[in-house]
Amino acid sequence: MLLLRYRGSEGMVAWAFHRISGIAIWLFVLLHVLDIYLAGGNPNVYDDILKFYASTPGRIMEVLLGAALLYHGLNGLRIMAMDFWPRLTAYHKQIWYANWVIFIGVGLPGAFVIMKPAFGW
Amino acid sequence: MDYPFDAIVVGAGGAGLWAALELAREGVNTAVLTKLYPTRSHTGTAQGGVCAALGNLEEDHWEWHMFDTVKGGDYLVDQDAAEVLAREAIETVIELEHMGLPFNRTPDGKIDQRKFGGHTSNYGEAAVRRSCFAADRTGHMILQTLYQQCIKHGVRFFDEYQVVDLLFEGGEPAKGGRAAGVVAYRVADGQLHTFRSKAVLLATGGFGRMFRITSNAHSLTGDGVALCYRHGIPLEDMEFFQFHPTGIVGIGILLSEAARGEGGTLLNDKGERFMERYAPKLMELAPRDMVSRAMYQEIRAGRGIGGKDYLYLDVRHLGRKVIEEKLPDITEFARIYEGVEPLTEPVPVQPTAHYAMGGIPTNVSAEVVRDEKNTVVPGLFAAGECACVSVHGANRLGTNSLVDLLVFGRRAGRQMARYAGTVERPGPIADATAPVHAQLEAIRSRESKGESVAKIRHELADVMMDNVGVYRDGRLLTAALAKVRELEERNGAVSIGDCGTVFNTDLLEANEMGYLLDLAEVTVVGALARTESRGAHSREDFPERNDARWLKHTLAYRGPKGPTLKYKPVSITRFEPKPRTY
Amino acid sequence: MNVDLRILRYDPERDQAPHWENYQLTVDPMDRVLDLLIKVKAEQDGSLSFRRSCGHGICGSDAMLINNRNRLACRIRVDQLGRKISVAPLPGLPVVKDVVVEMSGFFGKYRSVKPYLINEQPEPERERRQSPEDRARFDDTTKCILCAACTTSCPSFWARPEYVGPAAIVQAHRFIFDSRDEGAAERLEILSDEDGVWRCRTIFNCVEACPRGINITRAILEVSSAIVGRRG
Amino acid sequence: MALYSRSGRPKPQSGGFELAAWYFMRLSGVALFFLAFAHFSLEHFLFDPSQESATWIFNQRWNSLFWRSFDWLLLMMVVLHAFLGMRTVTMDYLKGGKRTFALTALYLVGAVVFVMGTVVVLSVPLTMPS
Numbered sequence A: 001m002l003l004l005r006y007r008g009s010e011g012m013v014a015w016a017f018h019r020i021s022g023i024a025i026w027l028f029v030l031l032h033v034l035d036i037y038l039a040g041g042n043p044n045v046y047d048d049i050l051k052f053y054a055s056t057p058g059r060i061m062e063v064l065l066g067a068a069l070l071y072h073g074l075n076g077l078r079i080m081a082m083d084f085w086p087r088l089t090a091y092h093k094q095i096w097y098a099n100w101v102i103f104i105g106v107g108l109p110g111a112f113v114i115m116k117p118a119f120g121w
Numbered sequence B: 001m002d003y004p005f006d007a008i009v010v011g012a013g014g015a016g017l018w019a020a021l022e023l024a025r026e027g028v029n030t031a032v033l034t035k036l037y038p039t040r041s042h043t044g045t046a047q048g049g050v051c052a053a054l055g056n057l058e059e060d061h062w063e064w065h066m067f068d069t070v071k072g073g074d075y076l077v078d079q080d081a082a083e084v085l086a087r088e089a090i091e092t093v094i095e096l097e098h099m100g101l102p103f104n105r106t107p108d109g110k111i112d113q114r115k116f117g118g119h120t121s122n123y124g125e126a127a128v129r130r131s132c133f134a135a136d137r138t139g140h141m142i143l144q145t146l147y148q149q150c151i152k153h154g155v156r157f158f159d160e161y162q163v164v165d166l167l168f169e170g171g172e173p174a175k176g177g178r179a180a181g182v183v184a185y186r187v188a189d190g191q192l193h194t195f196r197s198k199a200v201l202l203a204t205g206g207f208g209r210m211f212r213i214t215s216n217a218h219s220l221t222g223d224g225v226a227l228c229y230r231h232g233i234p235l236e237d238m239e240f241f242q243f244h245p246t247g248i249v250g251i252g253i254l255l256s257e258a259a260r261g262e263g264g265t266l267l268n269d270k271g272e273r274f275m276e277r278y279a280p281k282l283m284e285l286a287p288r289d290m291v292s293r294a295m296y297q298e299i300r301a302g303r304g305i306g307g308k309d310y311l312y313l314d315v316r317h318l319g320r321k322v323i324e325e326k327l328p329d330i331t332e333f334a335r336i337y338e339g340v341e342p343l344t345e346p347v348p349v350q351p352t353a354h355y356a357m358g359g360i361p362t363n364v365s366a367e368v369v370r371d372e373k374n375t376v377v378p379g380l381f382a383a384g385e386c387a388c389v390s391v392h393g394a395n396r397l398g399t400n401s402l403v404d405l406l407v408f409g410r411r412a413g414r415q416m417a418r419y420a421g422t423v424e425r426p427g428p429i430a431d432a433t434a435p436v437h438a439q440l441e442a443i444r445s446r447e448s449k450g451e452s453v454a455k456i457r458h459e460l461a462d463v464m465m466d467n468v469g470v471y472r473d474g475r476l477l478t479a480a481l482a483k484v485r486e487l488e489e490r491n492g493a494v495s496i497g498d499c500g501t502v503f504n505t506d507l508l509e510a511n512e513m514g515y516l517l518d519l520a521e522v523t524v525v526g527a528l529a530r531t532e533s534r535g536a537h538s539r540e541d542f543p544e545r546n547d548a549r550w551l552k553h554t555l556a557y558r559g560p561k562g563p564t565l566k567y568k569p570v571s572i573t574r575f576e577p578k579p580r581t582y
Numbered sequence C: 001m002n003v004d005l006r007i008l009r010y011d012p013e014r015d016q017a018p019h020w021e022n023y024q025l026t027v028d029p030m031d032r033v034l035d036l037l038i039k040v041k042a043e044q045d046g047s048l049s050f051r052r053s054c055g056h057g058i059c060g061s062d063a064m065l066i067n068n069r070n071r072l073a074c075r076i077r078v079d080q081l082g083r084k085i086s087v088a089p090l091p092g093l094p095v096v097k098d099v100v101v102e103m104s105g106f107f108g109k110y111r112s113v114k115p116y117l118i119n120e121q122p123e124p125e126r127e128r129r130q131s132p133e134d135r136a137r138f139d140d141t142t143k144c145i146l147c148a149a150c151t152t153s154c155p156s157f158w159a160r161p162e163y164v165g166p167a168a169i170v171q172a173h174r175f176i177f178d179s180r181d182e183g184a185a186e187r188l189e190i191l192s193d194e195d196g197v198w199r200c201r202t203i204f205n206c207v208e209a210c211p212r213g214i215n216i217t218r219a220i221l222e223v224s225s226a227i228v229g230r231r232g
Numbered sequence D: 001m002a003l004y005s006r007s008g009r010p011k012p013q014s015g016g017f018e019l020a021a022w023y024f025m026r027l028s029g030v031a032l033f034f035l036a037f038a039h040f041s042l043e044h045f046l047f048d049p050s051q052e053s054a055t056w057i058f059n060q061r062w063n064s065l066f067w068r069s070f071d072w073l074l075l076m077m078v079v080l081h082a083f084l085g086m087r088t089v090t091m092d093y094l095k096g097g098k099r100t101f102a103l104t105a106l107y108l109v110g111a112v113v114f115v116m117g118t119v120v121v122l123s124v125p126l127t128m129p130s
């Protein structure tokens, strides 16, 4: 598999993550629309689903979803910035690293807030 | 396969492509055959520029350019040809601009020009800005631009078709035969094809690969020149081979004269600008033969860097801006291939085998001529480095090769179009491929017990470099001749490691080795005979130029016992020979 | 220094499929991979096929996959790679033999973008004028040597071989942004096609691979911006 | 061997659509950046799933035209953005019949999700007794 063998650099990793996170979010959205649809028809089932979201595995899933969304969103902005100001391509790696700084800076506290109830805090 | 065409161009460097373009514009049914993809041709490596007396920055005249060419060539230049070169340089450069070549520009938008070795104002007074350039990628841009235009005009290319024989109708050229086409080996599958044609142009480039340290591509093995020689056409002035002063130590990759044109200097071990002793007026911008000799003398006198066989090229004082904007590629080369940073360190350099002044004799219409009386071989043309018009005489000036390609490539195309309109296409030739087929099969079928081609190649490169280099003498040349003949003998029994048909480069390299050996022999024999020093040919046993005896072109014919030499006069129209000082 | 050289060999007349062969060599750290290949061919196996010409990164003959990255064999030194070196053909193109790949598709795409100056105005007596700034506008993309390292490093091209590819876009860019050229509209039309610039996912493998240091992605995005600007 | 030579092809086929899709990916991307993060923050930081229930949704969240429109806009953007994105991914890795099949499935699922979401958003009565 070329994709795994070829030694790309930051740009290739950024793209791979973007693609993977995009697909992951899409799968979640499918699920989410389904559950909210059920809520319309049968509120009790929906309450059960919400319980899952509030459980520890549910929270881990939410953290992962948030991470995917955050990465995808930040990298999406990176791509768009370059689309509209092509000279930024010279700094594509730096922007990517900046994205990670934001990702950690926003993501860690966010994850903490979401996970807090799971530890009973 | 048998392909009928009206014109065939062998080689897709600058010369071949411009000829093809002219033919396409005239609507002649043309094929270009090239052993490499066209954009891989060696023209693409030319860095410095192409001279034309545009006078964009200071006063300049084509007569001055012509004079410099004649003097630079140590008066062995045919002056009628030099006049054509200098005059038409101007219109061809303008035409290239119209084709889209991205020249560097002056602030008012004209083509920018810079100084180059041996190019002067007012017949030798001072260096003049005559070289038109596109950074240090002039050759690359010429090659690309011409290829682009060929695409635009729908030229038909046969990429990776290596021409291995020439076809004649009505006997060999010496018997009055006319060119009838070529035999080509398709590299991808090993098939032989015949291409029949009214007119055939050879534009196969040089043959620097016979030397160990050379700026030339691996593919420059003199195919077209050797094929002519094998068909009885004499070769002209082969003893003149130019050594460029600034090659990368050990491997010969070129650091363009542009570095000196922009103000770079040459230093010896003591940090002296030694050129002031050899050419006080032009200094580092003296013609290449002189600078290379000066370097050899410094090295011999023990003033090479650390006593070794190289010197320094120093561009540090030019500043980052000039270095990065005007000399980007050669800066890269120094970094990659020597691990040296030109911004802060001087770059080690040594002379490198660079350019063949000699080659297939032609007239100013690029028609191949076959004897002292300049009898034309009908339908056979040559242009570019493989040809000898002769505009470079005993030593080519920097940038004049590109001018040569443009001017005579264009002339070749136009003359071929005219000629093709006047004759019938040759008919199919029985067994056209048989001789080469036998020749290639002989190599292919040899048992893998013999020596390898690589061994012969190394030995040839060594002896040519050491004995037939910048300085020569009778003893060294005699020894070289014996060695070359021994190698020819041994080459008859080499074996190869690939017997297949698909992309068999082993077979082709073995075949090319034969060409190089032929040409090496002619070079040595010519050099041994010429008992004078002129331009790039410097005999230590005959250090003076001798116009009374040697102001004439060598013609080497293939004979049963090696080359036989004849001579033909030099055409002198405007400038009488004078001593050559700078 | 000793190196382990691994080459992905394939001879269609003998082999079913490509396979790795190992070669032990004693070399100088300043040697380039091309020197190694020449050495193997001279001393160990004459049947090894590869393209080469200029030997110094100008002709574009010897782009190949070296240590899992596209580069020119004549521009990469042993000391930059270490003791283990692997050499394979450019990815994504049909293999002819060993590291030689079929280039006609690549050049076909190059031709499809009209890579030549289009200007039907009568030619002036002297050169057309162009300011140094206008000249600088497209300088980067004039450097391309059509080595194919970029196009064959692009995951988008691997996925869809129909993608016109970075090299062809670079060539188009060189003309679209040349103040003397009048064919920009035609080229933008060609490149706005579904296999044109939109296939670029800003992966930057091309930039990383380009031996001429061209900022290819910038060129591609400038072309797509030009398309957007023209239509939008 | 001229497997993927494009030379000589006279006119591009679907330039307009590709351009529109490219453009829309960017526009919807910007929109989503705000919408999706607002949505995610609302559900996870302002509130927490443990405090939420179906009734909460109907009574609080969706008892406002603004939030309903907000969620519906989000849904619309997500569906279009993600489906254009998935279209690219599908076209990259699938060929021939498989590609046609996957694309059709994708469009169907897209339409279904769109309809389902819209139905929920519209069918819940706006004012319910608290």
Ligand SMILES: Cc1cc2nc3c(=O)[nH]c(=O)nc-3n(C[C@H](O)[C@H](O)[C@H](O)COP(=O)(O)OP(=O)(O)OC[C@H]3O[C@@H](n4cnc5c(N)ncnc54)[C@H](O)[C@@H]3O)c2cc1C
Binding pocket: B010, B011, B012, B013, B014, B015, B016, B033, B034, B035, B036, B037, B038, B040, B041, B042, B043, B044, B045, B046, B047, B048, B049, B050, B138, B139, B161, B162, B163, B164, B203, B204, B205, B206, B215, B216, B217, B220, B223, B224, B254, B256, B354, B355, B383, B384, B385, B386, B398, B399, B400, B401, B402, B403, B405
């Ligand atoms: C490093 C370097 C820098 C230079 N810089 C300058 C400079 O600044 N200015 C200047 O004026 N000159 C310069 N020169 C010299 C000049 O570039 C060359 O002399 C010139 O480009 C030769 O062009 P050509 O068209 O004759 O042949 P090439 O460009 O060498 O092309 C030869 C063609 O012939 C084809 N061919 C060869 N054999 C066969 C065969 N058997 N069958 C089919 N095809 C064949 C090849 O495929 C190729 O297409 C430089 C040379 C070098 C080496």
Ligand code: HEM
Binding pocket: A018, A019, A021, A022, A023, A025, A026, A029, A069, A072, A073, A074, A076, A077, A079, A080, C200, C201, C202, D025, D026, D028, D029, D030, D032, D033, D034, D036, D037, D078, D081, D082, D084, D085, D086, D088, D089
């Ligand atoms: C948070 C804000 C978002 C931004 C800024 C954003 C931005 C982008 C951009 C610019 C692209 C185009 C990439 C390219 O052309 O190379 C893209 C692709 C994609 N997006 Fe988003 N997006 C966002 C949210 C989402 C969401 C919520 C989903 C899923 C439901 C999603 C799924 C996808 C998919 C599947 C792709 C295609 C990936 C690919 O081609 O590799 N995106 N996104």
Ligand code: SF4
Binding pocket: C143, C144, C145, C146, C147, C148, C149, C150, C151, C166, C167, C170, C206, C209, C210, C211, C212, C213, C214, C216
């Ligand atoms: S853009 Fe760079 S990598 Fe691509 S073909 Fe041109 S030179 Fe090679």
Ligand code: F3S
Binding pocket: C153, C154, C155, C156, C157, C165, C166, C199, C200, C201, C202, C203, C204, C205, C206, C207, C216, C217, C220
């Ligand atoms: S690698 Fe490919 S996706 Fe674009 S940035 Fe380069 S062309």
Ligand code: FES
Binding pocket: C051, C052, C053, C054, C055, C056, C057, C058, C059, C060, C061, C062, C063, C072, C073, C074, C075
């Ligand atoms: S041999 Fe010319 S680029 Fe490597």
